[in-house]
Amino acid sequence: MEDRSIMEAGDGAVVVKKGVLENFMLNQQNSLKFLFQRKRKSPSLSHSPSNDEDSPAISPKHIPQLSAVANSVVARCSKILKISTEELQHRYDIELPESVKQLLTYARHFVEFCSFQTLTVMSRTPDYLSDPDFRRLTFDMMLAWETPSVECESDNKESPSSSNHEEEDEDGLSIFYSSSTNMAVQVGDNKTVGPEAFARIAPVCAAVADLITVHNLFEALTSSSGSRLHFLIYEKYLRSLDKYEYLLDLYQFYQLQFHRVIKAAKSVSGSSISRLQLAANFQLAEGEIILNVDGSVPTQPVLQHIGMSAWPGKSLFLKVGRLSLTNNALYFESLGVGLYDKAVRYDLATDMKQVIKPELTGPLGARIFDKAVMYKSTAIEEPVYFEFPEFKGNSRRDYWLDICLEILRAHMFIRKNNFNETQRLEVIARAMLGIFRYRAVREGFHIFSSQYKTLLAFNLAESLPRGDEILETLSSRLTLLNVGGAQHDMAVSPHAKQKLKQSPVAILTLSQLGFVLKTETNLDLEAMVIGDICVGKTNPLEIAVKKSVSDTGRVEAAQATVDQVKVEGIDTNVAVMQELLFPIIKIANYVQLRASWEDQFKSTVFMVLTCIAISRGWISYMLAATSVYLAVLMLWRRYFNKGKPLEALKITLPPTKNAVEQLLTLQEAITKVEALIQDGNIVLLKLRALLFAVLPQATDRVALLLVFMAVVFVFLPLRYLIILVFLEPYTREMPYRKESSDKWLRRIREWWFRIPAAPVQLVKLDEKKKKKR
Incomplete structure (x- = not known):
């Protein structure tokens, strides 16, 4: 008779044949020697809905080359999908291309394959966001994605020793995989998730994250934790997201109408x-x-x-x-x-x-x-x-x-x-789900996103x-x-x-x-829902987002410098502008000095050289030379001042003014702007009066002047017109022309003052129409 051993279990005892137990352990050890070596299962074992969760055909198998967290996730996925791990590996081999089954990335892509299918099944229930198992499993999927293999786990400094995760009993069997409850509990709560893992797993569930805004969501959740996501924060976010039930009640209320x-x-x-x-x-x-x-x-x-x-x-x-x-x-x-x-x-x-x-x-x-x-x-x-x-x-x-x-x-x-x-x-x-997520972060963490960190995709x-x-x-x-x-x-x-067909994921999510x-x-x-993320592939939408985000850093850095140089006060801003426009102001002052004819020789030389340059067409060459000079100067600064910080522009501050003086300065500036606008309106109204012949004599003169200018434009070359436009104001202060030019300017002003302005009627908005609205 074979020896028997009695093992205590609860209030009773279970008798197990020693020979059978030894054979079972031997078979398990032999099966663990072949990683990813699978054989086909009959359809009745892998697809039959009558198979129980605890059936030996679908019991999770330990894969030595996978990390502890990855084995935990794969085992729980196997339980949820009611498919054995061997059958999952077999499906992974036949459904995905060879490009995603390379040796270095096999473990990570296999974790993705199991996770994506499991999330699709779990998200079919209406209350999956409130399910603690869903929250724990999705977080563990991110951990498994970061450390999918034993090599990654050994390189991860944050992970505790393997003894903390795999405790063996007296017979040498790991109790880490003994039940789904133990598997969920023994994943360390002190572990954190990085941005890449979160961006890879979270968007699979459209209610949790969107591929366009997932990086901003991660930054919002980890703003106070050093860019590492803790499970408690992740769980709090899902709890806040679960408050969509209020809107669901309103929706049903309006649909059913009491x-x-x-x-x-x-x-x-x-x-x-x-x-x-x-x-x-x-x-x-x-x-x-x-x-x-x-x-x-x-x-x-x-x-x-x-x-x-x-x-x-x-x-x-x-x-x-x-x-x-x-x-x-x-x-x-x-x-x-x-x-x-x-x-x-x-x-x-x-x-x-x-x-x-x-x-x-x-x-x-x-x-x-x-x-x-x-x-x-x-x-x-x-x-x-x-x-x-x-x-x-x-x-x-x-x-x-x-x-x-x-x-x-x-x-x-x-x-x-x-x-x-x-x-x-x-x-x-998509827009509705983005608003749900935005409100969850706002109410759960009191975080308000900036322009480039918003959680709303279209914004x-x-x-x-x-x-x-x-x-x-x-x-x-x-x-x-x-x-x-x-x-x-x-x-x-x-x-x-x-x-595997493209599905309207957001519509399905809202329906669920x-x-x-x-x-x-x-x-x-x-049906199996396939959204923006596929196993082992980078979605084109993700590529477009990464390109855009790469430019955002430079834009934000430039905007930070803009915010630093903004100054307050009208006088201070005017002083800054004068310093920045100093070269142009200096050139304008030089031209004005020459036009004053205080030094007749220099003014004459400047006038002659300018006229020769205009008549010979040298202006275009001068502009081209100026552009080349600026380009050479910029390249010189680019290559010979590399790494050197730009010297700050020194501004001499105007005298300090108190609040009352600043308000008076602002009022004066507003008054001047208003006066300029009034003068512009008067000019336009007088031109309108001339156009409609309010003053017939003035209209006749203006009409004759316009006809004469038309003849000049037709028969006189453009460069000579430019010379005339330059000489007329430049020679006004010339000793030989000063008296006559002053006289003509006085006559023109007097003639302009005699022209009446066209009438204007101000009509108020009808208050009765506003009240009717």
Whole structure:
């Protein structure tokens, strides 16, 4: 009789044959000797849905050459996909080209293959963002991507020793892979993720990140952690992102129109809003989804100004209410007596020359508060201003400005490329997901992105250098949505062709979260979703983003120098400008000195040389010589002053003035500018009077002068005309011409003063029309 050994397990005992256990261990050791050596499994084992998770055919196998984290991820992917690791490797071999299966990158690409398929399966559930297993697994996928192999793990200084990850029992078997729970727990929480791993894994799930803005998202999440992402920060971000349920409740509320039980809504911008308060004062169109609501809390109102005259005596144009943004329009509901009035719709989808920009507001028309958003289109007579009052800063205004511009630019992108229905919905879905992510970072971490660090894709493409190339690449990617078959430059199996087709990822993501942009859209939620990232390949959109980001650093560095040299005060800025224009001012002063004829010999020589240069056509050669001189000077500085810092320009500061003196200087400058504008208007009005013969005698003289000038232009060469134009003002102070020139100038001024100005009538805007609006 064979020997038996009794192993305690809970309250009972399990009897295991010793010979069977030895054979099992021997088979395991033999199988571990061959890395990536696979054999075909029967379809009944690998594809049958009846196979249980604990079936031996799909139990995870330890791969020695993979790192501990990579083995953990692959094992958990195998459990979720209900496919053995050997079958996963077999599919990897037959579905992907040889270019991604090189020895040095095999482990990383295999981790990508398993991760991408698993994320597709996990993201099919509506509440996957709130699933702790999803958060942990996606973070571990990033860790596995950074250290996919044993060699990478040994080189990683941050990783603890392997003994911390693989504890062996008495029989020498690793308990690291004994269960999915242990596998998830034993990955160290102290590990962090770098930007490349995050940019590679996170965009696979469209709700978590977008390929265009993923690097900015990583910088926002790691702004206080030294460009390394901790799991606690990543988990907090996903928790904040999961608050989209508030908008889902609003969406369902407007769709069902009170035909369901109303439950409490989650907070928006930290404020609690009762669902009963959100009575539907406007009807949403099909596929229209509310993206944000503000102004429902008394402490955070939204003020609407029509024009800039909504002040005392004109209170009809200043309204307090609630502002809502959808994927198609802005809705403002003014607050009446305890209830909201019918909403006014401001369209963002159709082409009406809309303009949205930040604006200043203030009491009595004084523009002192930078807290408003201006909306203007051809559908309204006057611009509309939405003001977001707050005690300090203008974060509310900036947030609303960004999300409104994102929707507007998304629709402009659609119109520019004439997309079909599916492509149009995909663009809108991308913009909506970007707004969800932006709000998650804003509410979870109180981070507000700058111009080049925004988390909104279409706003970023508008501000980045080469941003138009990003949008062109995105447009070409969207054209593949209607192309069937696999989007790979390789021969794949029929099974792979069925699953690897370009999918409207953003639309599918919103549908899985509960939002439906088009009820008639036939979405195959069971198909494999292939988005912007493929295993072992660099997406063209990613290449365009990298090129644009590489130029952004130089732009930001240049902008930093601009901010450093900005000075305050009119006198100081005038002094800086005079110093910068010193060579031109010096040349102008020299010409003016010669034209004063104080030294007749030098003035005569200058006049003769200038006339000879003009008549011989030497001016063009002089300009060319000047250009060559400047080019040689720049190249000389380029090669012989390399590495030397530019010497600072020294400016002699004008006398210091107090605040009152500066205000008086500013008032004087404004008065001078106003006087110049008035003089210009008077000149134009007098010319209008001459044109319409208000003074017939003066009109006759001007007409004869114009005819004479026309004859001169026809028969006199251009160079002689230039000489005449030069000589007339230059010789005015000449002793032989001074008296006669002064006399003629006096007569011309007197004649000009006798010409009347054309009449002007100022018409005020009809106040009754404004009140009707």
